Amino acid sequence: MWLVSLHGPDRNRAMEDEFRAWQAKSPAHREAFEKTTDVWQAVPNTQAARDHMASIAQRPVREPVRARGTPWRWAAAAACLSALVVGGAVITQQWREQGVYATVVGEQRSVLLDDGTRMLLNTDTRLRVDYGAKQRTVEVAGGEALFEVAKDAARPFVVRVAGSEVVAVGTAFSVRFIDSPKHDDALTVTLIEGRVNVRPTVGGGDSLAPKEAVVLKPGDRLTLDHNARARAPVVESKVDRPNIERAMAWKRNEIAFQDTPLAGAIDEINRYSRTQVELSPEVQQANLDVSGVFRTGDSASFANAVALLHGLKVRENNGRLELEKFR
Missing domain, CATH: 3.55.50.30 (Phage tail protein beta-alpha-beta fold)
Incomplete structure (x- = not known):
């Protein structure tokens, strides 16, 4: 079990390399590990887990009986696993309802949404999905993600990030928002196929948004950045056509x-x-x-x-x- 191994005392570089190779084999591997991690971290905070541990605490204290050849630490592991099983179903449901997806540094994560839209989150990314009857909304707090949007003309797919909105129906595009003075491309939208409309968010305030809506064609990349040389806050906007394979190399x-x-x-x-x-x-x-x-x-x-x-x-x-x- 990767979760136990990576949190154990025997973790080493070879194990980390093997774990990354396992994740790279299938998006399902990455998603399964993330769900397990979410459950593992959240179980101690659930009422089911607290009730379970309270019931254990109320049991009469007995001398520990150790089976020959079975280290005592496996008894503790069994108790943790028991709590995990008790709280797992509850937390998995909560995890889905929250609609929050994230990756840590060096991790990628593939997510298949209910409508068939697929998201691929790159390293150190956090976003939230909110599907309504008239609109499908994703709010990106930071990082980078690729969206392969399922067609639904009745419900536009809108990605909100840093004061901008990327509006699509059925298309594939990536969004990258790096809030750091080290990066020139503070916000980029790269269109792979289909068509998107990038526009300012209503009430976006001091943010990264074009002055007016920009329509992108397949192969276009829109870059929005604050002009640090200007006396007053100014957002610079440019559209270019990068090498898509190079720009999306992070998928590999x-x-x-x-x-x-x-x-x-x-x-x-x-x-x-x-x-x-x-x-x-x-x-x-x-x-x-x-x-x-x-x-x-x-x-x-x-x-x-x-x-x-x-x-x-x-x-x-x-x-x-x-x-x-x-x-």
Whole structure:
């Protein structure tokens, strides 16, 4: 059971690699693990679990009887599993009703909604789904997600993010919202097929939204960003046509760079791992760039490849990987 293994004392790098490979085999694997995790974390807060543990506490205290060859810790595990089973059905229902879906750093998650729409959440993403009789709404708090929208002309599919609305009927598009000064593309909408209309949200306030509605064609990418150089808050908007395969490489657990400034590439790599890559002050001033395809979540391989490309060395520093020049 992956949940037990990853939270146990024997967790190691090989186990984490094997776990990622298992997740990559099937979206169903990722979704099953997420549901199990949600249940595991929420069970102690359910009334069913509290009642179950209270009943155990009221039982007469007896001397523990240990079966030969069975460590005592399995008895504790059995009690936890019992509580998990008791509360599991309750929590699973609550999990579905809330409509909240999220991923942690380095994780992806595939979700099939009731109407047949499929969502693929990228690393460190949080969103909420709210389906009504006249409209299907998804609110993205942050991160990146791909939406393959089931057709329903009577109920438009609307993604709300950072003061903008992406309106579709039946189409495929991705939304990315990175609320960080390190990223130039604070909000991007990339249309893969179909048609979408990007417009300001009513009452959006000081947010990332186009001045007027923008209609995207397949292959278009809309980028909205605050102009940091302007005296007053100004949202800059541009539409370009990127290489879709490269832009959506994250679906394959890859990142593709083409003459990308090294600092920007590192910002992107760091989204997928808690092992952060950094540049020494000297390397920052060198204005280096990088091209290639790299595996998400593998910061060490990326750092070593960049070091080999530019004649740098990798130094470990408090759990971080720093790229610096040879002295």
